[in-house]
Amino acid sequence: MQWTPPYDPAKHGLLPLLARQGRTANWFNTDDGDPYGEPNVARWSSHRTAKTIPFIYRRAVAERPEISNWLNTLTAEARKQQAQRGAPVASVGRGPSLLLLGPTGVGKTYEAHAAIRELAITGVVARWTVTTAADLYAKLRVRHGVDSEAEFQKYATSTILLIDDLGAAKISEFTEDINFRLINHRYENALPTLFTSNVLPKELTARLGDRVASRLNEMCQPVVITGPDRRRAVAA
């Protein structure tokens, strides 16, 4: 990771995230020349993250406390592992997963990108892979010149993965197979995954199959988001 010069966290909507993590702008801009120090990792990670967060979520700050709690669990474990191994930086490894559930427009994707932003400013390294379920299936369709299995492995083994809109795409044998293989791999290896889904909690089994639902049940903390469709509120 590179030394990243100090920059104004306010310009990138990072102050509320720093506050949630008990950090200040001064901490973020600690100019001690240590590339492995947490403030530099936070600047480097936030800079990289800003390039990948979709425009409408670029200032997202999670409202649900379960998001910060989940991130705190992951970062505490990362720091524990770092201390045990004497590693130069703390990196997210194994840990629990989170399942954000709720109807259209309540803010599931917003909360998910807020989580990515918040983890970036902690100074713990987290290599996210981000996809919607529909994009994932599209990328994994067998096509000439594409090694779909290698592509699948990128998602299955990613350190930390966001799967947005699980259960929203049309079901087929192909999507069922991908869901099972992907979720089973992440379940067996305790790889932290953030899922969002429109599916009602009581319909998860019917929609995703009992073997997938059972694994999600064990590996994820469910967070049910309720409320109006925020898109309609904006339009009104």
Ligand SMILES: Nc1ncnc2c1ncn2[C@@H]1O[C@H](COP(=O)(O)OP(=O)(O)OP(=O)(O)O)[C@@H](O)[C@H]1O
């Ligand atoms: N806490 C929030 N503060 C401000 N704006 C928000 C918040 N949560 C969501 N929004 C905005 O509301 C809109 C809908 O949010 P989002 O896209 O996250 O919904 P969703 O639950 O993922 O919907 P869908 O199921 O259709 O994917 C977006 O414009 C988003 O930026």
Ligand SMILES: [Mg+2]
């Ligand atoms: Mg969404």
